[in-house]
Amino acid sequence: MFPIGIHDIALATGHYALDLEELAERHGVDPGKYTVGLGQSTQTVPATDEDIVTMAAAAAKQIMAEHDAGDIRTVLLATETGIDQSKAAAIYVQDLLGLPSSTRAVELKQACYGGTSALHFAAGLVHRDPGHKVLVLASDIAKYDLGSAGEATQGAAAVAMLVSADPAVAVLEPVSGLYTANVQDFWRPNYRSTPMVDGKLSVSLYLEAVEQVWKDYEARGGRAIQDFAAFCYHQPFTRMAYKAHARLLEVHGIDTDNARLDADLAATTVYNRLVGNSYTASLYVGLMSLLDHAEDLSGRSVGMLSYGSGCVAEFFGLSMVPGYRRRLRTSANQSAIARREPISYERYREIREFELPEDGSPKVLAVDGAGPFRLRAVAEHSRMYEACHLIQA
Ligand code: COA
Secondary structure, three states, X not given: OOOEEEEEEEEEEOOEEEEHHHHHHHHOOOHHHHHHXXXXXXEEEOOOOOOHHHHHHHHHHXXXXXXXXXXXXXXXXXXXXXOOOOXXXXXHHHHHHOOXXXXXXXXXOEOEOHHHHHHHHHHHHHHHOOOOEEEEEEEEEEOOOOOOHHHXXXXXXXXXXXXXXXXXXXXXXXXXXXXXXXXXXXEOOOOOOOOEEOHHHHHHHHHHHHHHHHHHHHHOOOOOHHHEEEEEEOOOOHHHHHHHHHHHHHHOOOOOOHHHHHHHHHHHXXXXXXXXXXXXXXXXXXXXXXXXXXXXXXXXXXXXXXXXXXXXXXXXXEEEOOOHHXXXXXXXXXXXXXXXXXXXXXXXXXXXXXXXXXXXXXXXOOOOOOOOEEEEEEEOOEEEEEEOOOOOO
């Protein structure tokens, strides 16, 4: 069988950055709780004319610049920040990117696990037709109630991945460990713009899922833990990766201390520490951080652990293709994060208070962000987007 996996991968994030030391001061807590206890330094705050569509399109545009749009037959967009109950956000992205009408465009949802489901479903499509390329998009804005414990774990980002046969970056290994349980640790009823969350429960369920996916992975003939050169975890906050990795090592009777965990995980947390939680995108932001900061992993395997509250989890391996480093966008990734505009707590609160009309009344949005795409207006209950060629290439 021919190898299938990630042929290209690109990152986008929102326009503003809020310093967590400032948020800690406003919450009246020691900044160390956020910067050390949660492992977060800043969080991305999207501009008022940015959303999951503009971020996903901004990530995908970088991929489209280097590949033939005619080869892409499917766009899968995973999100838990849906903008519509019916129409797929993928259709807006397909249109903004100028992809042919002979394209399938669909949205997928299962909390922070959605991006991983899209990656595996994409592999199935490529397996059916090796000439088929799939654009997988994971795009999310993590937003919690003001003043809640979750507010320190907000963030936003989008990752675009081109999935194909004979990939240039990483081959999806055939064995997966799976785990699903009907639990209420985090969910967002249709009438709410922020989630219901039992944060402590979500941490303990995530750790339980680590054990369960590994058991299933092992039972299905997966690799031994020692075969992995690196690990990436879903990172609602970067310390969660430390907790999860410690649990995986404990399951194997491997002693852990902070130095060992740092050595194993520091490279995968660089970007997440700055953008914050990006839900479906978070695991793949962690992968990009690893690839941009680790030594050459050509021919080695990376263990990927995806967790989405509710809950579904999956463990699988990615085998790094020799020469993959030539395909990385390290400086573009770093600059997407570095060029965010720092904002004061007051400006952050203004953005939080900004609401799009919910009664169909028209609103034209002022230019706020500086990305390649923006939400221009809402009218007649519809979102209208535009490309901003003059603002940023
Ligand atoms: N310096 C260093 N560390 C400190 C500190 C300080 N001054 N004060 C507290 N801490 C540490 C705590 O010891 C704790 O570390 P530990 O988990 O290793 O014990 C950590 O900071 C967080 O403190 P805690 O009191 O548990 O935080 P919290 O009650 O405010 O909630 C979450 C943390 C993650 C539960 C909350 O942010 C949340 O609900 N987030 C959204 C849901 C989520 O992200 N879930 C993750 C799984 S999907």
